Amino acid sequence: MTDRTVDDGSDGPHPEAEQAVGDGRTKYVEVVTVGGDRHEHGDSYVREDAGAFYVSADSGFPPARTEVYHKKDLARVSIEQHHSAxxxxxxxxxxxxxxxxxxxxxxxxxxxxxxxxxxxxxxxxxxxxxxxxxxxxxxxxxxxxxxxxxxxxxxxxxxxxxxxxxxxxxxxxxxxxxxxxxxxxxxxxxxxxxxxxxxxx
Known part of the structure; x- marks a missing residue:
C-alpha cells in the first residue's frame, strides 16, 4: 500500500519535499498505485523528490496535512493545472x-x-x-x-x-x-x- 499520511510530529514542511511541481498553483492530482488503488486530490499543491510525490491542500506542506506517494509504489500519476482547464x-x-x-x-x-x-x-x-x-x-x-x-x-x-x-x-x-x-x-x-x-x- 502507498504510504499516504505524513505525521512526524513537527509543524514544519516535510524536509524531503524540495521541488514544487509546476508553477506553485493548485493542481488536480490523480494517483494510481501498482496495486490498482486510485486516489484523487483537487485544489492541491504538489512537490516531489527522487523517491516520492507530496500532495497537500496547504502550500506549506505541513506533515499532518501532507500525503506521500512513493514512486516505487505508483503505476501512474496525472497532474493537471486547474486554471488552464x-x-x-x-x-x-x-x-x-x-x-x-x-x-x-x-x-x-x-x-x-x-x-x-x-x-x-x-x-x-x-x-x-x-x-x-x-x-x-x-x-x-x-x-x-x-x-x-x-x-x-x-x-x-x-x-x-x-x-x-x-x-x-x-x-x-x-x-x-x-x-x-x-x-x-x-x-x-x-x-x-x-x-x-x-x-x-
Missing amino acids: CFVTTAVAGEEETLAALRGFRDGSLRPSPVGRPLVAVYEAVSPPIADTLAAHPDARTARVVRRLVRACAALARRRERAGPVVTAALSVLLTALYVVGVAIAAAGHLATAVAECVGN
Whole structure:
C-alpha cells in the first residue's frame, strides 16, 4: 500500500519535499498505485523528490496535512493545472470566486463520476478555441448568454456545498445539465463566428 499520511510530529514542511511541481498553483492530482488503488486530490499543491510525490491542500506542506506517494509504489500519476482547464469560464467570467466554485464542482463531483469524467475530458479538449472566440467577442450575444449561465452555475455550486444530501444530488444533476447546455451554446456561437469570418473573407 502507498504510504499516504505524513505525521512526524513537527509543524514544519516535510524536509524531503524540495521541488514544487509546476508553477506553485493548485493542481488536480490523480494517483494510481501498482496495486490498482486510485486516489484523487483537487485544489492541491504538489512537490516531489527522487523517491516520492507530496500532495497537500496547504502550500506549506505541513506533515499532518501532507500525503506521500512513493514512486516505487505508483503505476501512474496525472497532474493537471486547474486554471488552464477552465477555458470558457475564464473567458466570460474570470472572477476568482466564480472559478473556485465551478472548479470545486468539477473536481468534487464531475471528475470522480463515470458520467462526469468524459464530459470534463470533452470540455477540456474542445473548449480552448471556443474560449478564444468568447474572449475576442465579449459583447456578443453568445458571450452574454454563456456568462449568465456560468454565474448561475457558480451560485448553484456554492449552494450545493451547503445543502443536504437530497438537495446536493438534485443540484448536481442540474449543474451537469447546465454544464452541457453552456458548452453547447458556446460551441454554436464559436462555429457561427467562424463561418461569418470565413464568409466575410
